[in-house]
Amino acid sequence: MNMNDAIPSYQELRHRVDGPAGSSWGVFGPDDELGTLNHLTPQTLLAAMGTVVSGEVVNLDLPLDAFDPALVSTRKPLSHHLFASNPHHRDEYLDNFFTQNATQIDGFRHIGHPDLGFYNGANPEHFTAGSPFLGINRLAEHGIAGRGVVLDVDRYLRSLGHEIDHRGEAIPAQTLAATAAHQGVELRPGDILLVRTGWLTHYRHDPVAAVPGGEPMRSSGLEASHETVAWLWDHQFALVATDNFAVESWPAHEASPFITRSEASGDVASTSHTGLMHRVLIPLLGMVLGELWDLDELAARCARDGRWDCLIVASPLNLTGGAGSPANATAIR
Numbered sequence: 001m002n003m004n005d006a007i008p009s010y011q012e013l014r015h016r017v018d019g020p021a022g023s024s025w026g027v028f029g030p031d032d033e034l035g036t037l038n039h040l041t042p043q044t045l046l047a048a049m050g051t052v053v054s055g056e057v058v059n060l061d062l063p064l065d066a067f068d069p070a071l072v073s074t075r076k077p078l079s080h081h082l083f084a085s086n087p088h089h090r091d092e093y094l095d096n097f098f099t100q101n102a103t104q105i106d107g108f109r110h111i112g113h114p115d116l117g118f119y120n121g122a123n124p125e126h127f128t129a130g131s132p133f134l135g136i137n138r139l140a141e142h143g144i145a146g147r148g149v150v151l152d153v154d155r156y157l158r159s160l161g162h163e164i165d166h167r168g169e170a171i172p173a174q175t176l177a178a179t180a181a182h183q184g185v186e187l188r189p190g191d192i193l194l195v196r197t198g199w200l201t202h203y204r205h206d207p208v209a210a211v212p213g214g215e216p217m218r219s220s221g222l223e224a225s226h227e228t229v230a231w232l233w234d235h236q237f238a239l240v241a242t243d244n245f246a247v248e249s250w251p252a253h254e255a256s257p258f259i260t261r262s263e264a265s266g267d268v269a270s271t272s273h274t275g276l277m278h279r280v281l282i283p284l285l286g287m288v289l290g291e292l293w294d295l296d297e298l299a300a301r302c303a304r305d306g307r308w309d310c311l312i313v314a315s316p317l318n319l320t321g322g323a324g325s326p327a328n329a330t331a332i333r
Contacts, residue, residue: 010230023284025120032120033138035286039238040146044190048147051309052332058298060329061103071217071245075101100324105316106289107136109323111282114260114268119286129321136322146238148312149191151179152299154198166202170223170249173231185308189236192312196295199244221249224256224277233285241290248277290327298331
C-alpha cells in the first residue's frame with residue numbers, strides 16, 4: 001500500500017481511541033521525530049525537479065536583523081561582531097541570536113499541548129541543549145527538499161476587490177482552496193505549501209502601522225479552525241510556510257476551538273499561546289511550520305508566467321536539540 005493511502009484523515013484522527021484524539025502519534029511510527037516531513041521521499045523529490053524550467057533562483061529568507069525591535073518581547077535583535085587577529089583576517093560572532101526571530105522553521109520542541117504534551121508523547125525532561133532527541137537537528141539530518149506550491153491569497157483576494165486586514169484577519173480554508181483553483185495549480189501529497197498573505201508587504205510599506213509600538217502584536221493569517229487543520233493535514237503537505245508572523249492569525253480569537261480543557265477550567269493559566277492552532281499542528285500532528293518566509297518576489301515571478309510550483313530547498317541549522325531555526329530557504333524555478 002502507498003504510504004499516502006495509509007494516512008488517516010483528520011476526521012478519523014479526531015475519533016481515534018488508540019491514542020490521543022486529534023493526534024497523529026504513532027502514525028509515522030512510535031519513535032518518529034520527523035512528523036509531516038515523512039511525506040518527503042526520493043520519489044516526491046524526483047517529481048519536484050520537473051518544476052525547474054528557467055533555472056531562476058529566488059531567496060526566501062529575510063535578513064537575520066530584519067526586525068528591530070523584535071516582533072515579540074521575549075526575543076531580542078541580534079548583535080553582529082566582527083574581529084580580526086591580524087590586518088588580513090576577519091572572524092565574527094553573534095550575540096542575542098534568537099533562531100526564530102526572522103524567517104524560520106519551527107521544531108517540535110517549540111510548542112507543546114497543555115493537556116497532552118509534545119509530539120508523539122515526547123518527554124520534555126529530555127529537551128536539553130546538546131541532546132538530539134526531537135531537536136531541529138532531526139529535520140536538518142533528513143533534509144527538506146520538494147515541490148513548493150505558492151498560493152498567493154493576497155493577489156487573489158485583491159482581484160476580487162478585497163484587501164486583507166493585516167491587523168488580524170483570519171483566512172479560511174475555503175479561501176486557500178479557491179486561490180488554488182483560481183491559479184489552476186494542483187496540490188499533491190508531499191508538497192511544501194507556501195501561502196502569501198501580503199503581511200510582509202504591509203510591514204515593508206509601513207512597519208510602524210504593521211507593528212505599532214506599545215500595542216499587542218497583530219497579524220493576518222490562516223483561520224484557527226478544525227476545517228483549516230483538516231485541509232492542511234488531509235492534503236498531506238510536508239511543510240506549511242507563510243509570510244506572516246505565526247502562520248495563523250495572531251492573536252488567537254477568544255472563541256478559538258483550541259482552548260484546552262485545562263485552560264477553560266482555570267487549572268492552567270492562560271498565556272499568549274492560549275487558543276492557538278499551533279498547539280494542534282505542531283505537537284498533536286507533527287506538522288512542520290515555517291513563518292515569515294519572504295514570498296513577495298517568488299509570487300511576483302509566478303504571477304508573471306503563470307507557473308505556481310517550483311523546487312524548494314531549505315536547510316535548518318544542524319543545532320543539536322534546537323527548538324527552531326532560520327529556514328535558509330531557496331526556490332528554484
